[in-house]
Amino acid sequence: STTMARTKEEQETRRLEAKQRAEERKAAKAAKAEAALLAGDDGSQKDTKPSPNDLRKNIPLSKEHNASLPALNLPIDALAKVVRYLPAREWGAISLTCTGYNHVLGGCRVAHISSRLMRREDEEGKQSTCGSMCLVGGLQLCSGRKEAQEIIARSLKGGGDTDRLISKKMKQSNKNNQNGDDDCDEYPAYARFVEEATIGYSAMQCSRNGLFPTHLQGRFVSCSPEHTLLRLGGGGNTSSGPGGSGTAAWGVGARGQLGHGKRKDEDEPRMLLGKIGWGVRIVQVAAGGGLVRVAHSLLLTSMGRVLSFGTAQYGQLGHGYDAGKQLSDCMRPRYIDALKDEKCICVAAGELHSGAVTVDGDVYTWGEGFCGQLGLGDRRPYLLPEQVTLGGLDEECVSNMSCGCRHTLVTTEEGEVFSWGLGRFGVLGRSYTDFTYLNDVGMVVPEGEEGHVQGAAAMPPPMAAADIEAAVAAANASMGSLAALNVTLDDPSDQCYPKVVDSLKGFRAVGVCAGHRHSMVLDEYGGLYTFGSGAGGALGHGDFVGQEYPVKVMDLDNKGVRIHQMSAGVDISMAVSTEGVVYAWGKPTDGRLGLGMGNESIKRPRKVEFGDENFKAVDVECGYVHSLIVGLDGSVYQCGGVGTDGKDDGLQDLNSDELTRGHPVLLSGYNIWHRIAEPKEKIVKQKWEKYGKYELKGRTKMMDVSGLLHS
Numbered sequence: 001s002t003t004m005a006r007t008k009e010e011q012e013t014r015r016l017e018a019k020q021r022a023e024e025r026k027a028a029k030a031a032k033a034e035a036a037l038l039a040g041d042d043g044s045q046k047d048t049k050p051s052p053n054d055l056r057k058n059i060p061l062s063k064e065h066n067a068s069l070p071a072l073n074l075p076i077d078a079l080a081k082v083v084r085y086l087p088a089r090e091w092g093a094i095s096l097t098c099t100g101y102n103h104v105l106g107g108c109r110v111a112h113i114s115s116r117l118m119r120r121e122d123e124e125g126k127q128s129t130c131g132s133m134c135l136v137g138g139l140q141l142c143s144g145r146k147e148a149q150e151i152i153a154r155s156l157k158g159g160g161d162t163d164r165l166i167s168k169k170m171k172q173s174n175k176n177n178q179n180g181d182d183d184c185d186e187y188p189a190y191a192r193f194v195e196e197a198t199i200g201y202s203a204m205q206c207s208r209n210g211l212f213p214t215h216l217q218g219r220f221v222s223c224s225p226e227h228t229l230l231r232l233g234g235g236g237n238t239s240s241g242p243g244g245s246g247t248a249a250w251g252v253g254a255r256g257q258l259g260h261g262k263r264k265d266e267d268e269p270r271m272l273l274g275k276i277g278w279g280v281r282i283v284q285v286a287a288g289g290g291l292v293r294v295a296h297s298l299l300l301t302s303m304g305r306v307l308s309f310g311t312a313q314y315g316q317l318g319h320g321y322d323a324g325k326q327l328s329d330c331m332r333p334r335y336i337d338a339l340k341d342e343k344c345i346c347v348a349a350g351e352l353h354s355g356a357v358t359v360d361g362d363v364y365t366w367g368e369g370f371c372g373q374l375g376l377g378d379r380r381p382y383l384l385p386e387q388v389t390l391g392g393l394d395e396e397c398v399s400n401m402s403c404g405c406r407h408t409l410v411t412t413e414e415g416e417v418f419s420w421g422l423g424r425f426g427v428l429g430r431s432y433t434d435f436t437y438l439n440d441v442g443m444v445v446p447e448g449e450e451g452h453v454q455g456a457a458a459m460p461p462p463m464a465a466a467d468i469e470a471a472v473a474a475a476n477a478s479m480g481s482l483a484a485l486n487v488t489l490d491d492p493s494d495q496c497y498p499k500v501v502d503s504l505k506g507f508r509a510v511g512v513c514a515g516h517r518h519s520m521v522l523d524e525y526g527g528l529y530t531f532g533s534g535a536g537g538a539l540g541h542g543d544f545v546g547q548e549y550p551v552k553v554m555d556l557d558n559k560g561v562r563i564h565q566m567s568a569g570v571d572i573s574m575a576v577s578t579e580g581v582v583y584a585w586g587k588p589t590d591g592r593l594g595l596g597m598g599n600e601s602i603k604r605p606r607k608v609e610f611g612d613e614n615f616k617a618v619d620v621e622c623g624y625v626h627s628l629i630v631g632l633d634g635s636v637y638q639c640g641g642v643g644t645d646g647k648d649d650g651l652q653d654l655n656s657d658e659l660t661r662g663h664p665v666l667l668s669g670y671n672i673w674h675r676i677a678e679p680k681e682k683i684v685k686q687k688w689e690k691y692g693k694y695e696l697k698g699r700t701k702m703m704d705v706s707g708l709l710h711s
Contacts, residue, residue: 157633503549594627629664
């Protein structure tokens with residue numbers, strides 16, 4: 001009873017204190033209103049025009065403490081200079097928690113987006129700190145305030161009718177103010193997309209200090225020769241939640257690489273279910289596979305976890321054996337449990353192997369390693385992720401990686417490039433020693449070109465029957481069959497472990513891309529280097545000659561073109577300049593480059609036309625018979641197409657005749673950053689099948705038909 005009494009006394013005391021505070025606030029409010037009335041009667045504020053910088057006079061404050069916020073007392077031009085340093089993620093958090101800020105920040109959007117898109121230089125020509133940080137030269141995707149306003153307006157309409165979610169407050173704001181400066185509910189989602197596309201800024205949810213790489217493949221879209229992954233949808237339950245958190249997949253799905261739960265082809269992008277994008281935020285996609293008719297997919301979440309699905313035949317999913325010691329294909333995304341204790345910031349998918357980079361700069365690889373593409377010092381397959389420590393890579397802090405057909409490239413924070421795997425065609429960009437087992441390592445080559453090995457697997461050297469019998473007898477005696485047959489998976493060749501690309505010393509590399517049989521490196525100044533096979537003119541040097549060491553694409557450099565993003569596919573290459581212009585070169589068959597339907601190889605970079613002079617790109621991705629381009633407004637264009645359900649490649653119907661003429665075609669109804677409603681999986685209720693006379697009519701009717709009830 002004493003405890004109860006004390007509790008009641010405390011409750012009464014709190015109630016009286018709260019009542020007193022309410023009366024004080026009421027008295028202060030009345031005194032303020034009286035003072036304002038007296039000032040109006042005195043005429044001291046009559047005929048005074050409001051300051052053009054004061055946009056907060058008529059802001060309805062939901063809470064009284066909003067009026068005491070220091071930033072709300074700043075002029076709008078000063079506030080604009082402050083908020084340009086504010087990341088979009090924090091912008092969204094502020095707009096959700098403070099109504100006053102939400103109204104004020106609406107007038108600062110142009111200044112904020114301009115700082116991400118414009119190159120700002122001082123009188124000495126040095127770049128300002130408020131400009132883009134992705135390259136020393138910076139981006140130049142807009143030229144002024146007016147164009148920045150147009151970019152924001154285009155972003156809402158990019159991709160056509162996408163059924164994006166719009167809050168009631170935003171609808172009312174758009175109705176009252178066509179410029180949309182009153183509220184900025186949707187802007188944080190777009191700003192997050194722009195920051196990822198330009199600066200590369202994307203904070204991990206698991207760590208405030210963890211950031212994803214500034215340059216990597218699969219930021220928004222990833223292509224294999226057979227399927228495509230695209231970040232799309234998502235956004236959560238809040239109006240300022242990030243779009244582009246979900247994933248859509250389409251193409252050939254015979255091995256489950258689309259993640260829809262069925263071995264079924266898809267002609268158009270179809271969202272992955274299972275809360276991906278609404279409960280699990282995706283920040284990178286990687287589509288693996290090659291010309292051997294196997295494919296798999298990797299997804300990286302904002303928590304640093306990795307999901308994989310598709311073909312498991314070579315261990316490229318990283319799940320190990322399942323029940324019965326089988327390597328079963330995964331039809332839906334599944335977490336890689338072996339990496340659950342690691343926070344990953346980058347994933348990469350090759351033809352038969354996969355890799356990941358952790359927040360600490362460590363590299364893990366898994367899958368088929370017969371060509372040394374895992375970098376683990378041998379040619380064995382690994383079904384679970386293994387850390388790459390050879391070649392001094394354990395002492396380096398790796399920033400990003402890319403997996404090709406049979407090789408792997410990584411860059412470090414210091415700007416060095418390491419390579420390993422099959423050195424054929426010069427894709428490693430360095431000298432290398434031959435394998436001890438001198439077999440002709442098979443590798444699929446497009447269109448059966450002469451002088452290249454056909455097939456997908458390595459074959460042992462031919463041996464006479466007597467030699468084979470002797471080798472088998474010796475193997476049985478020594479229990480060392482592989483050694484007796486001169487076939488070993490332990491190989492001292494430096495193709496089996498990481499080694500730095502010496503010819504790039506003196507340059508700071510910020511990005512790499514490993515294609516089917518050629519590679520690309522991007523330096524900090526926007527210079528592009530290519531090496532490997534020159535088939536189809538994929539290197540962009542004006543000829544078909546292969547290069548064993550990195551060579552700068554001088555055609556771009558001579559024109560003063562700086563590259564922001566690049567992609568290497570199967571004998572095709574594409575790149576996006578810092579001004580948003582797309583360049584392509586290589587084999588243009590079936591319009592896969594967006595340069596028409598011609599069959600003559602393009603040996604130098606050529607500009608891709610979109611029919612819209614205001615269109616600017618931020619990302620590209622190449623496959624085999626198709627490629628995709630991401631626009632600054634979040635729209636997606638496709639060049640060429642993957643044949644599904646028996647259709648021919650390049651003739652996929654996307655409701656547009658332009659595709660058959662080889663030009664980029666807009667994927668209508670899709671925008672990466674737009675928030676959309678979460679798709680629900682349709683559950684079809686199975687109806688009970690009734691067979692026979694008894695189950696169909698029931699006992700009473702059956703007996704009535706036979707006349708037994710009336711007899």
